[in-house]
Amino acid sequence: MKKNLFIGICTIGLMVSCATNPLTGKKTLNFVSNSELFPSSFQQYGEFLKENKVITGTTDAKKVETVGLKIKSAAERYLASLGQTEYLKDYRWEYKLVDNKEVNAWCMPGGKIVVYSGIMPIAKNDAGLATVMGHEVSHALANHGAQRMSASQIQSLGAVGVAVATGGQSAEKQAMWQQYYGMGSQVGVMLPFSRSHETEADKIGLVLMAIAGYNPEESINFWTRMSAGSNGQAPAEMLSTHPSDATRIANLKAMVPEAKAIAAKFGVVFK
Numbered sequence: 128m129k130k131n132l133f134i135g136i137c138t139i140g141l142m143v144s145c146a147t148n149p150l151t152g153k154k155t156l157n158f159v160s161n162s163e164l165f166p167s168s169f170q171q172y173g174e175f176l177k178e179n180k181v182i183t184g185t186t187d188a189k190k191v192e193t194v195g196l197k198i199k200s201a202a203e204r205y206l207a208s209l210g211q212t213e214y215l216k217d218y219r220w221e222y223k224l225v226d227n228k229e230v231n232a233w234c235m236p237g238g239k240i241v242v243y244s245g246i247m248p249i250a251k252n253d254a255g256l257a258t259v260m261g262h263e264v265s266h267a268l269a270n271h272g273a274q275r276m277s278a279s280q281i282q283s284l285g286a287v288g289v290a291v292a293t294g295g296q297s298a299e300k301q302a303m304w305q306q307y308y309g310m311g312s313q314v315g316v317m318l319p320f321s322r323s324h325e326t327e328a329d330k331i332g333l334v335l336m337a338i339a340g341y342n343p344e345e346s347i348n349f350w351t352r353m354s355a356g357s358n359g360q361a362p363a364e365m366l367s368t369h370p371s372d373a374t375r376i377a378n379l380k381a382m383v384p385e386a387k388a389i390a391a392k393f394g395v396v397f398k
Contacts (some may be wrong), residue, residue, distance in 0.1 A: 149211045165237040172239035178224040186222045195222030201338035234263035254345035261332030337390035
């Protein structure tokens, strides 16, 4: 009886929490609305900026702002073409360059973007930076943060389900099943879920950078430089939240023609 009740509750939760994302055309699992997520995101972003050194007035800082604005405009034009002019109404765009040697960048839900200074030499040019920022913005547009939070909640519910199902067994066996569930759900579900988000953000990001006027072929050059800089130290793909560099580059090569074709509809043509 307990098992059936638990399954019923989970099924209802899954049914009521699916929505179609206009950028991907896919139904997504999302328990968290923008009205809940964005205020917290904006607060955390503000706290981060207070605790870190924001670079202003430099050529690189201006470049981050300029590329960010172009990506924002591209997102607005693209969504308008999909009949989604209201999609971005709650976004509050902001682009900051932060003094940090880490090769990284991120975008919080709601359009709050940080680029670390350590990635600028690898970005090398505006198109390389557009690759980075287009990808990060796409995570926000596709609501990947909310989806990951929702997936984590489901994973936690699954652990409760395992506890319910094994409640009559010895403590050792209960711990064993929880360990199996934890490993299986992480490697078999959560990590592939994260990798699919990365690929999805790459695809949307290519479209955005192309509409913004940056040649999407430059994304391949950027990731080739990123791969060279990693010196083969990345974990095995199946144990990583990200696709391997080789997989990513192969995917990008396959995605570039479609990105160019979409950009051409906006009058942006690459030779």
